Amino acid sequence: MRKKIYFENSKGDRLCGILSKASSKNTRLNDNTQSNDSIRLKNPVIIFCHGFSSSKESSIYIKLEEMLNKNKIDTFRFDFYGHGESEGKFEDITISEAVDDILNAIKLLKKKGYKKIGLVGSSFGGMASLVAASKTKGLYVLALKAPVSDYLGKIISQITRYPVKEWKEKGYIYYQRLDGRKLKLNYSFFEDANKVSGYSCAKKIKIPTIIIHGDKDLSVPLEQSKKTASLIKNCRLKIIKGGDHIFSNPNDFELSLRLIYEFIIKNIK
Secondary structure, eight states, X not given: OEEEEEEEOXXXXXXXXXXXXXXXXXXXXXXXXXXXXXXXXXXXXXEXXXXXXXXXXXXXXXXXXXXXXXXXXXXXXXXXXTSTTSXXXXXXXXXXXXXXXXXXXXXXXXXXXXXXXXXXXXXXXXXXXHHHHHHOSOEEEXXXXXXXXXXXXXXXXXXXXXXXXXXXXXXXXXXEOTTSOEEEEETHHHHHHTTOOHHHHHTTOOSOEXXXXXXTOSSSOHHHHHHHHHHSTTEEEEEETTOOTTXXXXXXXXXXXXXXXXXXXXXXX
């Protein structure tokens, strides 16, 4: 049973998410549909945090939603500020904004009665999840897929091939999505990213964590995940041989999906 839900970040911008409750039928509901919010609130719920310029419709999260729902685990996938159906301009996104979005998603689910909440984040969403997990209590599991842990601004600069100096002087750059569409991104993104260290946050995380990273990732260095995994007290690092940043090989994709799923199930108790 899916329900579209709108909630706000700390600035009052409206964000959009899909709450999918484990049930025999996965019927779509809109925000105005009356539903029994007491349905299986004893279930855990997993929040999905998508990658940079992606959305809640990411294929891995739709597949994970189905797999987890079949095992009595609810899911909540949402769009970050400036992405998908959420309000805001993409050019104004920052890691701090994404962290705030996650914390407000957690707040929303707690208000709905959920007691057991987990996070799954990819790349940019992985870093935001890492930071958010260090700032909140009550999470029971954390799964990160090819997460950025540090130097996020520099990584974006390298991906876009805009030198940081040019980015600063111009005030913005253009980030090209996989579909070829170019999106404006302000220099405030770089300034904000420089203030955030995933490594410092990792030291504060005590919950069971898994990090999945390909050894052929040309976007985010594998060394970042190795260091992050060493700093989290209860962390398993799984390196996928030959895997690139988005696990474009179908076998790598399915392996990453299965590893996240099995880790969540294993730590359900």
